Amino acid sequence: MAQTPPDVNGLSIGILGGTGDQGKGLARRFSIAGHTVLIGGRNAERAASVAAEIGLDGSDNATVAAQADIVIVAVPWEGHKATLESLRAELAGKIVIDCVNPLGFDAKGSYALAVEEGSAAEQAAAVLPDSRVVGAFHHVSAVLLLDPAVDSVDLDVLVLGDDREATDTVQALADRIPGMRGVYGGRLRNAHQVEALTANLISINRRYKAHAGFRVTDI
Amino acid sequence: MAQTPPDVNGLSIGILGGTGDQGKGLARRFSIAGHTVLIGGRNAERAASVAAEIGLDGSDNATVAAQADIVIVAVPWEGHKATLESLRAELAGKIVIDCVNPLGFDAKGSYALAVEEGSAAEQAAAVLPDSRVVGAFHHVSAVLLLDPAVDSVDLDVLVLGDDREATDTVQALADRIPGMRGVYGGRLRNAHQVEALTANLISINRRYKAHAGFRVTDI
DSSP: OOSOOOOOTTOOEEEETTTSHHHHHHHHHHHHTTOOEEEEESSHHHHHHHHHHTTOEEEEHHHHHHHOSEEEEOOOGGGHHHHHHHTHHHHTTSEEEEOOOOEEEETTEEEEOOOTTSSHHHHHHHHOTTSEEEEOOOSOOHHHHHOTTOOOOOEEEEEEOSOHHHHHHHHHHHHTSTTEEEEEEEOGGGOHHHHHHHHHHHHHHHHHTSOOOEEESOO | OOSOOOOOTTOOEEEETTTSHHHHHHHHHHHHTTOOEEEEESSHHHHHHHHHHTTOEEEEHHHHHHHOSEEEEOOOGGGHHHHHHHTHHHHTTSEEEEOOOOEEEETTEEEEOOOTTSSHHHHHHHHOTTSEEEEOOOSOOHHHHHOTTOOOOOEEEEEEOSOHHHHHHHHHHHHTSTTEEEEEEEOGGGOHHHHHHHHHHHHHHHHHTSOOOEEESOO
16 A cells, blocks of 8 residues: 555557547546547547547557557447457557446346456456456546546546556556546456446436446545 | 435334344444334344344344334345245335345455345345335445444445335435435346445455445535
8 A cells, every 4th residue: 555656657548449438538538647548449540530539649449459558448348359359469468458337228227237257357358368457447427538627537446457566557547637546446356346336327327417436435 | 306305213223134243333323313223133132132232122033024114134145035035024015225245255355146136135125025125235334333433434325226215215314324325326126236346345445454435426
């Protein structure tokens, strides 16, 4: 606890699926925080076009995965496994941050999908044995991330993983965004409930007309 | 949101498994808040003895389930289903608050157990079709609840259920304990991740040497 946090200054960040709201929002905030950020997408031209909207560069997911120091996975759950399988070589040796929430939606709202590997993060770890997979940034509101009027994003980011140096690094990255705090949240095997909790946040947002997040008390 | 919360003043509260730390801690706090609280246990004499330690009355679970206006289920997960099956008649028509977390423990810490019905709360609802089952009080630290030096228990209580009047009532009950706030957390089908999140809290407590809880931001 008293250790110096890792120095993440100067690390470049690639965002797979960065054309979606969550990825684009994180890209925007990390860029404001001083990082070089690359937006990845299935289609390089579309990724470049979306990236340009927020003053960034974009390319296809494979190029971004190869170029960035740290990679955030923000692709739709439907394409999660196949996308990561196709990028195994590019992502080898890197910290890969999975923020994907496998959710279903019906007339009663959202609910957690069953995942064979336990969670999206564990699926990423299974598909990418040579990467250092961390789960984080599940609960942050894309609306707040993209809103120019919001200076501070008020929540704790639960960071899950089995590699201490990697989770410390991702906590330090979360700390770069004003209002956010990176908090160690447990091993990867306990990622499912953190991903699934996004369904509860959606219920809370609907009931209270809010963009809710979580803070951890007593730490 | 602007509605008047239900008046829970004067409601008596029975706690099944009230001889455990979690149940005993909730009993203590609700008693301080002015409620009549009954401690239930498998063994009436032991329940009465534990209850006497905090100035309360205790009896066997069936007696407590029959007498109390609202019943909190704080039994060990191992006995959860059988205990509730045996109390179906006593619990009929009542609000039943399930705070049980189905967790396993091994050398790497704690993890969520798979539950056939989805969650402890959904199991309770399946076993007690004539009761109004709500999930709540999963994350509150028994240590804090029992500590006489702690005046305020600083966390939000996520309240889950499909019966609006019942969840409103349980939110109002949570509000009775200083520091606590009852927050609607979604339908019963989204209870699993809230129960399982207790495993993450245990990891957080170990890492940060804390008694952590969660607060919901922006509401």
